[in-house]
Amino acid sequence: MKSYPYIQEAYKAILHGDYELAVFWFETAIEKEPDNAEIHYRCSITYARNGKLEQALLHAQKAAELSPDHGEYIMHLGSLEAKKLTAGARLLIEASASNLSKVREDVLAQLKKSIELDPLFTDAYVWLSIAYAELDEYILAIAVLKEAISLEPQNDQLTQLLQDFHKRMKSNKNKSST
Incomplete structure (x- = not known):
């Protein structure tokens, strides 16, 4: 060798x-x-x-x-591809925060693919939940964020974000009912 x-x-x-x-x-x-x-x-x-x-x-x-x-190599590759997709989606979210609906399909597809490639990659769930929240789809945002919390139950930031989504959802309901 x-x-x-x-x-x-x-x-x-x-x-x-x-x-x-x-x-x-x-x-x-x-x-x-x-x-x-x-x-x-x-x-x-x-x-x-x-x-x-x-x-x-x-x-x-x-x-x-x-x-x-070799399964380990394939899993590692999937994990890295998931990170790349999530990073790309994150950039789209941050660049389009005021009008995410224009890139909605791309962002959601990238993040869903990221989760498919690496179902244990918490960041992908978090960014998918943020994307849903930015699109005012709070029920989906909360559901996805709960998946992230199940992966990292001790992460207080995720719990705080969940509380924030609940408040924002409630606020949106109040605005739409007036």
């Missing part, structure tokens, strides 16, 4: 919290063994820890391509 010494160096760097250096060593190992799915997978994880989603996705895709029957 030509890449073994480089992988060892990558793990040493990870133990010291130096993910940039770890990526360097994983990339060096990949140069020695470009068709080793496990190295691509480990490199992807390290890029993801370092906040470099695009590079993480590239290596996750390569690992999944090289070993399409």
Whole structure:
């Protein structure tokens, strides 16, 4: 295994919290063994820890391509794709907050796909609930947010957001009945 010494160096760097250096060593190992799915997978994880989603996705895709029957690689790729979709939807929500209805279908589709890819990714549920709330669809917003709370029951921010949605829904009902 030509890449073994480089992988060892990558793990040493990870133990010291130096993910940039770890990526360097994983990339060096990949140069020695470009068709080793496990190295691509480990490199992807390290890029993801370092906040470099695009590079993480590239290596996750390569690992999944090289070993399409390896469930862990497929799950990791799905998780990264979910993060990318959620980030894109978040940008659309933030950019279109005053008129979300124009991008409604895109935002909802991206977030639903994100949840499909990674059903444990709480952020996707939270942003889907926010999108529904921005569209004044509070019943859906509350239902989706409850899913997020079931994933993170100790998260007080989610509970606070749920209370806020209930207040906003009540306020909207009062406005529409007057």
